[in-house]
Amino acid sequence: MNFDALFQTQIDALKEEGNYRYFAELERKCGKFPKAANHVDGEKRDVTVWCSNDYLGMGQNPLTIAAMCEAVQRTGTGAGGTRNISGTNHDHLLLEAELADLHGKEAALLFTSGYVSNWAALSCLGSRLENCVILSDAGNHASMIEGIRHSKAKKVIWKHNDVADLEAKLQALPANVPKIVAFESVYSMDGDICPMREIVEVAEKYGAMTYLDEVHAVGLYGPRGGGVSEREGLADRITLIEGTLGKAYGVVGGYITGSAALCDFIRSFASGFIFTTALPPAVAAAARASIMHLKTSRDERIRQRAQVKKLRDGLDRAGIPHMMNESHIVPVMIKDPVKTRMLADYLMDEWGIYVQPINYPTVPKGTERLRFTPSPLHSDEDIAHLLNALTHLWKQCAVSHAVA
Numbered sequence: 314m315n316f317d318a319l320f321q322t323q324i325d326a327l328k329e330e331g332n333y334r335y336f337a338e339l340e341r342k343c344g345k346f347p348k349a350a351n352h353v354d355g356e357k358r359d360v361t362v363w364c365s366n367d368y369l370g371m372g373q374n375p376l377t378i379a380a381m382c383e384a385v386q387r388t389g390t391g392a393g394g395t396r397n398i399s400g401t402n403h404d405h406l407l408l409e410a411e412l413a414d415l416h417g418k419e420a421a422l423l424f425t426s427g428y429v430s431n432w433a434a435l436s437c438l439g440s441r442l443e444n445c446v447i448l449s450d451a452g453n454h455a456s457m458i459e460g461i462r463h464s465k466a467k468k469v470i471w472k473h474n475d476v477a478d479l480e481a482k483l484q485a486l487p488a489n490v491p492k493i494v495a496f497e498s499v500y501s502m503d504g505d506i507c508p509m510r511e512i513v514e515v516a517e518k519y520g521a522m523t524y525l526d527e528v529h530a531v532g533l534y535g536p537r538g539g540g541v542s543e544r545e546g547l548a549d550r551i552t553l554i555e556g557t558l559g560k561a562y563g564v565v566g567g568y569i570t571g572s573a574a575l576c577d578f579i580r581s582f583a584s585g586f587i588f589t590t591a592l593p594p595a596v597a598a599a600a601r602a603s604i605m606h607l608k609t610s611r612d613e614r615i616r617q618r619a620q621v622k623k624l625r626d627g628l629d630r631a632g633i634p635h636m637m638n639e640s641h642i643v644p645v646m647i648k649d650p651v652k653t654r655m656l657a658d659y660l661m662d663e664w665g666i667y668v669q670p671i672n673y674p675t676v677p678k679g680t681e682r683l684r685f686t687p688s689p690l691h692s693d694e695d696i697a698h699l700l701n702a703l704t705h706l707w708k709q710c711a712v713s714h715a716v717a
């Protein structure tokens with residue numbers, strides 16, 4: 314059988330729809346974020362990155378870099394094993410204590426990524442809690458969807474951010490089965506924020522556990538960067554808070570926090586925790602330095618919000634429609650995969666602006682977009698340059714008819 318031909322047919326179909334993903338080959342330059350070099354045909358060209366999830370530039374912050382360098386000299390490059398078999402380092406435990414404190418929980422547990430933490434925790438909970446039903450927001454991330462699917466637990470999908478629908482679905486379930494309400498605080502592609510208090514109240518009313526993904530909120534919201542749950546004073550009412558170390562904290566890794574029993578349960582039974590090499594201790598040290606810094610420093614968050622506002626105001630002045638939300642994510646809707654790619658290519662080639670086109674399956678078909686994430690390190694000149702480019706494009710390409 315010609316397997317390559319089978320692979321190629323599906324790849325060609327993606328290309329035909331405009332949904333094939335091309336990488337931009339970037340070279341991040343230490344201390345220079347959001348500038349990076351883009352490699353094209355052996356040439357390097359400076360670009361401004363507008364779609365990074367290193368939301369606060371902590372990945373190039375001197376504090377984070379120093380912590381990683383110090384730890385790599387002290388501990389070496391890798392953990393040397395799974396957490397259970399020689400891979401648990403002092404730095405992992407310090408980081409877990411830091412994370413538990415960040416969310417005001419008894420315990421925390423590290424994973425190799427946010428994806429793995431969702432997948433592993435939900436697979437474990439859904440498969441081991443007998444007759445468990447998982448009520449999942451329709452907008453949940455692929456890592457949660459896959460974890461739930463793998464658990465083989467009964468899944469009930471509730472309409473995105475619709476608390477009345479959640480309540481109707483909870484009400485229809487038998488009182489005595491374990492229920493988990495799984496949702497996010499900041500949704501990554503639309504940037505909308507969930508009605509957390511109402512969700513928590515409904516979940517409590519029906520005795521359900523709450524599973525909250527704060528991946529796009531940790532480090533960014535709340536007085537100490539504890540996420541929307543901290544900002545709303547709700548962290549202690551949420552059973553499990555999940556987050557990443559790879560976005561606002563600028564490193565890599567994922568985690569869950571919750572009661573000591575919950576974390577011990579996942580530690581003891583989740584295959585995605587047990588059977589994989591632990592994060593390098595130096596990664597844990599860098600993440601801890603980043604978290605500790607953002608617990609006390611608000612400068613990055615304040616400046617980020619100011620830059621987000623400047624971009625939004627500029628888009629309004631230029632008449633370029635963008636999706637309104639309360640977060641730091643600025644989606645400009647194009648609603649066509651080919652046009653989205655064309656615009657992104659043009660921005661890169663003509664203006665030195667890098668924004669990745671966001672197409673299906675990351676977003677539903679017909680909602681393709683450019684997703685901008687201003688950081689505290691984008692200068693006012695960077696913003697003016699982007700607005701200039703977008704205004705020019707809007708006129709030149711007459712894309713306005715494509716956006717409603």
Ligand code: PMP
Nearest residue numbers: 426427428454456501528557559
């Ligand atoms: N949850 C959400 C909502 C996400 O958007 C992502 C990644 N974009 C993840 C989890 C996975 O996090 P990580 O990148 O750390 O694997």
